[in-house]
Amino acid sequence: xxxxxxxxxxxxxKSGTSVKIECRSLDFQATTMFWYRQFPKQSLMLMATSNExxxxxxxxxxxxxKFLINHASLTLSTLTVTSAHPEDSSFxxxxxxxxxxxxxxxxxxxxxxxxx
Amino acid sequence: QKEVEQDPGPLSVPExxxxxxxxTYSNSAFQYFMWYRQYSRxxxxxLMYTYSSGNKEDGRFTAxxxxxxxxxxxxxxxxxxxxxxxxxxxxxxxxxNYQLIWGAGTKLIIKP
Numbered sequence: 001x002x003x004x005x006x007x008x009x010x011x012x013x014k015s016g017t018s019v020k021i022e023c024r025s026l027d028f029q030a031t032t033m034f035w036y037r038q039f040p041k042q043s044l045m046l047m048a049t050s051n052e053x054x055x056x057x058x059x060x061x062x063x064x065x066k067f068l069i070n071h072a073s074l075t076l077s078t079l080t081v082t083s084a085h086p087e088d089s090s091f092x093x094x095x096x097x098x099x100x101x102x103x104x105x106x107x108x109x110x111x112x113x114x115x116x
Numbered sequence: 117q118k119e120v121e122q123d124p125g126p127l128s129v130p131e132x133x134x135x136x137x138x139x140t141y142s143n144s145a146f147q148y149f150m151w152y153r154q155y156s157r158x159x160x161x162x163l164m165y166t167y168s169s170g171n172k173e174d175g176r177f178t179a180x181x182x183x184x185x186x187x188x189x190x191x192x193x194x195x196x197x198x199x200x201x202x203x204x205x206x207x208x209x210x211x212x213n214y215q216l217i218w219g220a221g222t223k224l225i226i227k228p
Contacts, residue, residue: 006159041124043204043218044160093159101214102148102167105206107159 003027004096006108013084014116021079021111023094029074030096034105035067038091047092050077084115119143122205122219130227135192139205139219142186146207146217149181151190154202154221163203164190195226 003026013019023033033050048069049057056069066088068080077096081088091112095105122139129135137151148167152160164179166172172179178191188207192199205219 002162004159043220046215049215091157095159102208104148104150104162104165105216106162107152109159110157112157 002098002106004094004106004108006094006111008111009109010112010114012114012116015085016083018080018082019084019113021081021092021094021113023077023079023096023108025075025096025098025106028096028098030077030098031074032097033071033077034095034097035069035077035079036093036095038093038110044093081113084113086115089113089115117142118220119217120205120207120219123222124220126223126225128225128227129195131195131197133195133226135190135195135199135224135226137190137192137203137205137222137224139188139207140186141188141207141217143209143211143217144183144186145209145211147209148207148214149179149188150206150216151177151179152204152206153199154204156201160204197226197228200224200226 005024007022031052035047036044047062050069050071052071058064071077093110095107097103120141151164153163154160169181169183176193180189202221202223204221206216208214
């Protein structure tokens with residue numbers, strides 16, 4: 001149980017274009033999903049908290065106009081990287097919490113974004 | 117000082133050895149403690165989830181929490197080359213609004 005599916009696993013795009021990453025909870029409903037970014041050999045950095053039916057909450061320093069998050073249903077959240085630049089190249093990982101606030105997070109397999 | 121300290125390693129041990137991975141923390145309000153395993157270019161996988169102090173065992177893995185010392189451990193028995201990965205500790209509590217606070221991750225290498 002508690003499977004989170006993330007697509008695509010890898011994407012290469014040109015500078016200035018937008019990329020959408022999908023995160024789905026397959027066997028549970030997730031009222032809250034989280035988007036992380038991970039740089040090589042570093043730990044996870046929380047970007048934003050996605051709440052179903054309401055606006056996402058962004059961490060300090062994360063541009064909400066650049067990283068658009070939509071959580072339209074209890075099983076799907078999307079992250080769109082708009083007007084991508086090479087410095088946006090990174091590993092993006094989504095996670096979901098299926099129960100109470102103290103429940104552990106379950107993660108997707110991540111998306112490696114390369115902006116050329 | 118970081119809220120959660122974890123030695124990044126790498127920690128290299130021979131196959132079959134008992135591995136001990138540790139994290140220390142400063143916030144006494146943390147109540148929920150997790151260990152995740154992350155293979156290269158994959159998302160973290162939940163290994164152990166414990167509440168408050170005590171031990172929890174699952175197969176070859178044992179998680180220990182000592183709240184009085186603000187110290188958590190993950191033991192891996194009969195380590196296998198397939199256990200080679202980065203192990204991340206994470207914790208949360210009411211104080212952090214249950215947001216996970218992460219350790220830096222320890223890279224573990226099991227030598228055949």
